[in-house]
Amino acid sequence: MRVRDEQPADIEAVRAVNTAAFETHAEADLVDRLRRETETISLVAEDSHGIVGHILFSPVTLPGHDDVRIVGLAPVAVIPERQRQGVGSALIRRGMETCTQSGVDAIVLVGHPEYYPRFGFQPASRFALRCEYDVPDDVFMALQLRPGALAGKSGLIHYHHAFAESNL
Numbered sequence: 001m002r003v004r005d006e007q008p009a010d011i012e013a014v015r016a017v018n019t020a021a022f023e024t025h026a027e028a029d030l031v032d033r034l035r036r037e038t039e040t041i042s043l044v045a046e047d048s049h050g051i052v053g054h055i056l057f058s059p060v061t062l063p064g065h066d067d068v069r070i071v072g073l074a075p076v077a078v079i080p081e082r083q084r085q086g087v088g089s090a091l092i093r094r095g096m097e098t099c100t101q102s103g104v105d106a107i108v109l110v111g112h113p114e115y116y117p118r119f120g121f122q123p124a125s126r127f128a129l130r131c132e133y134d135v136p137d138d139v140f141m142a143l144q145l146r147p148g149a150l151a152g153k154s155g156l157i158h159y160h161h162a163f164a165e166s167n168l
Contacts, residue, residue: 059160073092099145130157
């Protein structure tokens with residue numbers, strides 16, 4: 001299996017992965033919309049059978065702190081028959097590397113509190129960051145890619161409006 005940047009020819013396969021991985025088409029629709037409306041970092045995992053996983057990072061804002069570049073990780077999707085085989089972990093690790101190389105300072109996410117800490121994520125409240133959505137403290141997490149990037153920053157993280165308008 002290899003993880004690589006998404007290419008235009010991958011769009012249909014990425015949609016199929018997101019549709020297969022989740023109960024509804026909401027995540028697939030969100031990915032399509034974010035791809036159209038904002039700059040994203042989008043990676044795929046593929047094996048000899050084709051694309052088996054996908055991860056997307058999109059810009060978020062922290063009002064009053066335009067000097068820090070933060071992205072939100074969402075969604076990460078793996079086809080059911082390849083779940084629990086390291087595909088998601090490979091996507092996350094490569095995504096973190098790609099974000100770092102792209103000049104991203106930090107990543108935030110809403111996710112499972114027992115899964116994401118293995119990649120260095122911790123509750124965003126430790127950085128005085130809050131999520132615009134009403135989620136428990138332990139599921140809104142952040143990771144500094146550049147040491148000290150979130151020092152002295154605080155406030156409410158805002159996701160692209162497509163998240164609020166989706167059926168997630």
